[in-house]
Amino acid sequence: MLKNSYKMLFLTTLFLGTLISICSSSWLSVWMGLEINLLSFIPLMMKSNNLFSSEASLKYFLTQALASSMLLFSIIFFFIIYFKNTSITSINFMNMIMSSTFMMKIGMSPFHFWFPIVMEGLSWINNLILMTWQKIAPIILLSYCLNFYLFIISIFLSSIFSSINGLNQTSMRKLLAYSSINHLGWMTASILINENIWMIYFLFYSFLTISIIFIFNTFKIFNLNQIFSFLNFKNLIKTFIFIPLLSLGGLPPFLGFFPKWMVIESLMMNNYLLLSLILIYFTLITLYFYLRISYSSLILNYNEMNWNYKQFYNNKNFKLLSIFLYTNLMGLMFINMLSFIF
Structure with missing residues (x-):
């Protein structure tokens, strides 16, 4: 019997709820899939020995419950409009409410108030699920x-708020939260053009x-000062940290520049x-605080803690980090070679 077998159960229903929402042919089954996804993610967020995770899960539940109730209300109102043949103004108004519910579910501006707070109270693995998988169904439904x-x-506000609020952050989880809001602006802009571009992005x-x-x-x-006082090995691991971070900011010639270039x-x-x-200008601001962190950590002198990382270089983590590093460094060049050949 697995020690955390309940996590496998909730992860399965988490993925299942997203697939139900994407593959549904009616709005009511879409709502059911989103609720299954929500109720599966709450137990994964909570930890008995961490009060911050319990607080974050409560805030996440209240926000998602509010968005789900608004979605259910708009679905019922759409059925009433369909049978009564009311004006096009009412249809557009309810369409705006439904779009707002999906934006609230993914934490897009101006409904981003809950996203950095919830990110701050979760572990990195739960943050990964929140920033990637939990966005799939709402963005597809938003399209x-x-x-x-x-x-x-929403694109304007996401770009402005994420870039300005990220300037004074010292928590890496909040920094990634505001970076995610900025990327949501780019994804929404790609939806306006072509859904295939959004999928690639x-x-x-x-x-x-x-x-x-x-x-x-x-x-x-978890915090910025941990990077400043980090390692005794001539900035090698700092390079592993900052190249993917700068790639996420969209700095050429790293891999993260390609989806922005395409959009x-x-x-x-x-x-x-x-x-x-607007997107380019405010993305430069987000790239500025990434570069500021990288520059100050690599160039300036800080008290370095004498930790022993010799065992780290011999295990699988170092190999995976090397794969991520080389992919970010050489990915854009490889894509350009393929486009030139084909």
């Missing part, structure tokens, strides 16, 4: 109820997030010039 003006406003974002969280979870890094090109071809300019 079904396209509301152009709401999307544009999300795959690259998931890979970069997995590589960064694997590093932070391996070294138990910018698509926006320019469809005459979304102001939107692409």
Whole structure:
């Protein structure tokens, strides 16, 4: 009998709830799938020896319950509209409410108030699930109820709030939370153009997030000062940390620049010039605090703790970190070679 066999059960129902929502043919079954997904993730968040995780799970449950109740209300109202043949204004209003519920579920501005707080109280593995898998179903459902003006406003606010709020953060979990909100703006902009672009962007974002969280979870890094006073091995592990982080920020020539490059090109071809300019400008601000952290940690002198990491270089973690590092370094070059060949 597995010690944490209940986690396997809830992980299975977590994945199942997302698949039910994506594959459903009615809005009521979509709501049921989202509820299964929510109720499966709550036990995974909670830990008996950590009060912060219990508080974060309660806040997450209340926010998601509010979004689910709004979604159920809009579904019922849509049925009433369908049978009574009411005006197009009512349909657009309910479409905006439904889009707002999905934005609240993924933590997109202006409904991002809960996302950094919940991220701060969770472990790195739960943060990985929250930043990747939990976004799949709401974003796909968001693309079904396209509301152009709401999307544009949300993209602007996500870019502005995430870049400005991330400047004064010392917690790495909150820093990744605001970075995730910024990437949600890029994903929503790609939905306006083509859903295939959104899928490619999300795959690259998931890979970069997995590589960064694997590093932070391996070294138990939660705050910025842990990176400053980190290691006695000539900045080698700092390189493992900062190359995926800069790649997530979209710095060329790293791999994370490719999905942003693809979205910018698509926006320019469809005459979304102001939107692409706003996204580029505020992404440069997020890239600025990544570069500031990297520069100060690698160049300036700090008191370094004399930890022994000799055993680390001989285990599987070092090999996985090397794979993540080389993929981020050489991924963009490899993609350009493939595009040149084919």
